[in-house]
Amino acid sequence: MTKTLRNRRLRYSVVMIAVIALVAVFVVRLVDIQVVQADELSKAAESKRSIxxxxxxxxxxxxxxxxxxxxxxxxxxxxxxxxxxxxxxxxxxxxxxxxxxxxxxxxxxxxxxxxxxxxxxxxxxxxxxxxxxxxxxxxxxxxxxxxxxxxxxxxxxxxxxxxxxxxxxxxxxxxxxxxxxxxxxxxxxxxxxxxxxxxxxxxxxxxxxxxxxxxxxxxxxxxxxxxxxxxxTIDSDLQYMASQDIADAAQQLKAESATATVVNAKTGEVLAVADYPTVDPNDVDATTDPGAYGSRALTAAYEPGSTIKAAIAAALIDKGLASPTTQAVVPYSRTFPWGGTIHDSEFHPTENLTLTGILRDSSNVGITELGSKLTTQQRYDVMREFGLFEPEPAIDYPGQPTMNYGASPEWDKQTDINSMFGQGILTTAMQVSSVYQTLANQGVRIPLHMVKGCQTEDGTTIDAPDVQSKRVVSAAAATQTVDMLQSVVTGGTLVGMKPISGYNIAAKTGTAEVADGAKGYGADRIISVAGMAPAEDPQYVVTVTFTKPQTTKWSSGAAPAFRTLMSQVLEKYRVAPSTTQARTYPSTW
The missing domain is CATH 3.90.1310.10 (Penicillin-binding protein 2a (Domain 2))
Incomplete structure (x- = not known):
């Protein structure tokens, strides 16, 4: 009996020891899981279910x-x-x-x-x-x-x-x-x-x-x-019209590319800046011309040709060196002591032209004869104040040419002469628009801009452009220049353009030779028209430019597109028709 009891106690003790050992193992494992590895296991579990x-x-x-x-x-x-x-x-x-x-x-x-x-x-x-x-x-x-x-x-x-x-x-x-x-x-x-x-x-x-x-x-x-x-500042409806206008015209002229701009003369706001060809941002791969990814009107530098003559004329009047009726004897060509030669676009006998007549007929010889009354520095400075030789300061757009010109011109004697009729200098179509905005706004330049600002999520406006205005020439000089430009339409290089019924138009044509590398100038041209309406109180400035047209080399080929776009602008913004006759000055003497 005693032996049996001892055996039972032994078995009980063994079982208890085994149970205690098993419990100890579980306790150790539990401590290891819940304490030692808790963070690691928790993160692992969470990573499997937390997305x-x-x-x-x-x-x-x-x-x-x-x-x-x-x-x-x-x-x-x-x-x-x-x-x-x-x-x-x-x-x-x-x-x-x-x-x-x-x-x-x-x-x-x-x-x-x-x-x-x-x-x-x-x-x-x-x-x-x-x-x-x-x-x-x-x-x-x-x-x-x-x-x-x-x-x-x-x-x-x-x-x-x-x-x-x-x-x-x-x-x-x-x-x-x-x-x-x-x-x-x-x-x-x-x-x-x-x-x-x-x-x-x-x-x-x-x-x-x-x-x-x-x-x-x-x-x-x-x-x-x-x-x-x-x-x-873009008007999307007008932008569409401008895009269609220059695309149609460029295809008719078989031009390599084209641009059009519309600017509010009183505010400097760019209402439209159209390019041909252009890119469809919904289908970029359909565009095979990398030059169409941006805007040539802002990024393509070219020699502007005769559109610059208006700036020279305004500077002459502003400095008191000429008036609309100042007289000049204008031969077909002119040769300089260093051997350089310039000539007008069409042969003509020696003519007696006024400054108005020089602009009307777009005479290279005439504008250099009168323009030479200004010093080289004066001409350079006034062109710069009109907006040339620098990127548009109020337009943030990638690819604008840097145009790091110095404070004084670094050009030779021939370029000094050629610059007066827009050869040997570089501009963009938007810079030409700036020249005509200044003239249209009575000589006060407002930096052209096409962004009003960025409205952030909290309602704050940032990135507003600096559009501080600056007088470039006197109001009298600008007004007289605009009046002279009406002769271009009524009897000059744009006389063949069908009038816009009810409106006086002031405009200037430009025909620029295209440089062909070391070969000099070739047969290709860039033709353009820049103008404003109504001439007695200009509200809007329109420019059109066509690069390397094949059906005509004359600037008059750009006139139909200019007329179409200007007509659409005047109609869209319900500009009141002119109530006075076009003011003109004598063109000859």
Missing amino acids: PVTLYGTRGTIVDRDGTALAESVVRYNITTSPRLVKSFDGKLGGTRVKEISVDQALSAIATASGGDVGTMRKNIAADPKSDFAYLVKGIDVAHYEAVRALQVPWLYPEQQAARSYPTGAATGNVTGFMGTDGAQAGLELAYQKCLAGTNGSETYERGEDGVQLPGSTVTQKRAKDGGTLVT
């Missing part, structure tokens, strides 16, 4: 002067999946009854609904079958996204993102520029990246083993911030 999501800050909108969107962000969706969860499931897949849906059936339905490719989907899933992320299709619109969502495939996860859309397309593509896979590529999109770019945020949510998001588990880590709204 990070990027919150995209929407890129800001570019709008015209009336708020019409020129560039805007639209919602697009990426469809993603967790490859380790991809398997057959019970569902309707867009049908009416529940059935077992295979992976192949699901992928085929997703491809049909989204416009995606089944092969690409299979490849992305197979790349890492145990992963939690893979793209199935990218960048689908809302309609396609809704079609995919209606399939109710449990292992699909949408990812929202913003894409860029350009409602006015090619008409304003030269202004807005466009976005690429690496961000902003051209135009205002690139120039105002800081204004337009949104700031991305982030959030996380948790999902169960079946891949379904757990309700109420979303936590925002960082709030997304939308980009600002870039407000331009």
Whole structure:
């Protein structure tokens, strides 16, 4: 009996020791899991169920002067999946009854609904079958996204993102520029990246083993911030008209390229800046000419030709060295002591012309005879004050020529002469517009600008241009020059242009030779017209320029496009017709 009791006690002791040992093992393991490895295991568990999501800050909108969107962000969706969860499931897949849906059936339905490719989907899933992320299709619109969502495939996860859309397309593509896979590529999109770019945020949510998001588990880590709204001075309707006008004219002239600008003479606001050819930012790959990615009106430097003569005439009057009726004896050609020669565009006998007649007939010889009354420095300074020799200071646009001219001209004697009729110097079409805005505004230059400012998310306006005005020539000098330019239309190089009924027009033609490298000037020309209306109180300035036209080499070939665009401007803005006759001065003596 005693022995039996001892055996029982022994067995009991052994069992107790075993139980205590087992409990000790569990306690040690529990301490190891809950204390020693707690942080590591917690993070590992969370990483398996916590899903990070990027919150995209929407890129800001570019709008015209009336708020019409020129560039805007639209919602697009990426469809993603967790490859380790991809398997057959019970569902309707867009049908009416529940059935077992295979992976192949699901992928085929997703491809049909989204416009995606089944092969690409299979490849992305197979790349890492145990992963939690893979793209199935990218960048689908809302309609396609809704079609995919209606399939109710449990292992699909949408990812929202913003894409860029350009409602006015090619008409304003030269202004807005466009976005690429690496961000902003051209135009205002690139120039105002800081204004337009949104700031991305982030959030996380948790999902169960079946891949379904757990309700109420979303936590925002960082709030997304939308980009600002870039407000331009562009009138999108007028921009479309200008684009159509110069495209039609360029094709008729068989020109290599063309530009058109419309400026409010009183404010310096650029209402339209059109280019041909241009880029459709919705389909950039369709444009094969890299020069069309931006705006040649702002970036292409060329010798302006006779449009510059108006600036020389205004400077002569302003300095008291001439008047509209100052007389000059003007032969067809002129030879200088250093051997250089200039001549007028058409042969003529020696003529007795006034300054008005010199502008009317666009005489190179005449403008140099009178223009030489100004010193080289005076001519250089006044051209610079009119807006030449420097990028447009109030226009932020990539690709503008630097034009780092010094305080004094560094040109030879021949260039000194040639500069008076726009040869040997470089300008852009927008700079020529600036010259005529100054004349139209009674000698006061307002820096041309095509952006009003950037309205940030909190309502603050930033990036407003500096448009401080500056007097270049006296009001009398500007007015008399404008009056002289009416003779160009009524009896000069634009006499063949059909009048714009009811309006006095002041304008000047330009025909510039195109340099051919070391060969000098070739047969190609750049033809242009710059002008304003109504001449007695100019409201708007219009320029048109055509590079290397083939059907004509004469500046009069640009006149129809100028007339069409100026007529549209006057009609659109309901400018009151002229109530006085065109003021002209004697052209000969």
